[in-house]
Amino acid sequence: MVERLTGRERQQALQSIAGWREVEGRDAIARSFVFTDFNEAFGFMTRVALVAEKADHHPEWRNVYKTVEVVLTTHDAGGVTRRDIDLAAAMNAIAGQFGVA
Amino acid sequence: MVERLTGRERQQALQSIAGWREVEGRDAIARSFVFTDFNEAFGFMTRVALVAEKADHHPEWRNVYKTVEVVLTTHDAGGVTRRDIDLAAAMNAIAGQFGVA
Numbered sequence: 001m002v003e004r005l006t007g008r009e010r011q012q013a014l015q016s017i018a019g020w021r022e023v024e025g026r027d028a029i030a031r032s033f034v035f036t037d038f039n040e041a042f043g044f045m046t047r048v049a050l051v052a053e054k055a056d057h058h059p060e061w062r063n064v065y066k067t068v069e070v071v072l073t074t075h076d077a078g079g080v081t082r083r084d085i086d087l088a089a090a091m092n093a094i095a096g097q098f099g100v101a
Numbered sequence: 102m103v104e105r106l107t108g109r110e111r112q113q114a115l116q117s118i119a120g121w122r123e124v125e126g127r128d129a130i131a132r133s134f135v136f137t138d139f140n141e142a143f144g145f146m147t148r149v150a151l152v153a154e155k156a157d158h159h160p161e162w163r164n165v166y167k168t169v170e171v172v173l174t175t176h177d178a179g180g181v182t183r184r185d186i187d188l189a190a191a192m193n194a195i196a197g198q199f200g201v202a
Contacts, residue, residue: 038159042150049143058139062163 004079017088027079033068105180118189128180134169
């Protein structure tokens with residue numbers, strides 16, 4: 001069972017994932033990614049889907065053409081855990097390969 | 102330029118796509134699909150993405166684990182057109198192949 005991140009550990013973890021913010025009114029983190037077009041946005045989603053499925057930890061996400069809005073939380077733990085930070089970091093790395101910093 | 106569907110034509114078109122409803126406060130149609138798991142939900146999305154890209158007509162959609170919530174509208178036309186009906190019908194057909202009626 002993975003535990004919710006709190007206090008200093010949480011702040012340090014959040015600082016490690018550029019572009020992610022805490023969601024108001026909910027123990028979750030969010031980021032929007034903007035790509036060049038649908039092809040790139042869905043290509044990003046496809047690569048992330050494989051990572052998420054392998055980790056058995058899945059995003060809540062919304063796609064409108066070239067944008068992908070993501071929310072991450074760990075339902076079993078009732079909040080943000082290391083698993084969310086890891087998936088967020090993986091998303092940032094994949095987005096970076098599409099030229100999205 | 103494809104035109105907004107109105108009147109009798111619109112009602113007939115909507116009746117042809119099971120499970121789709123009109124969105125309140127917006128000229129758009131929506132449907133939620135519930136699959137067995139993330140693998141099937143994202144498999145559905147991947148097949149739909151190829152259809153959408155080929156038609157150059159893309160959904161607004163949200164995925165949370167095994168659910169996919171879709172909204173369709175034609176931005177250029179300011180509302181629901183034949184292109185939305187066609188994409189909705191294609192989504193229903195693909196979902197059907199996953200056993201989702």
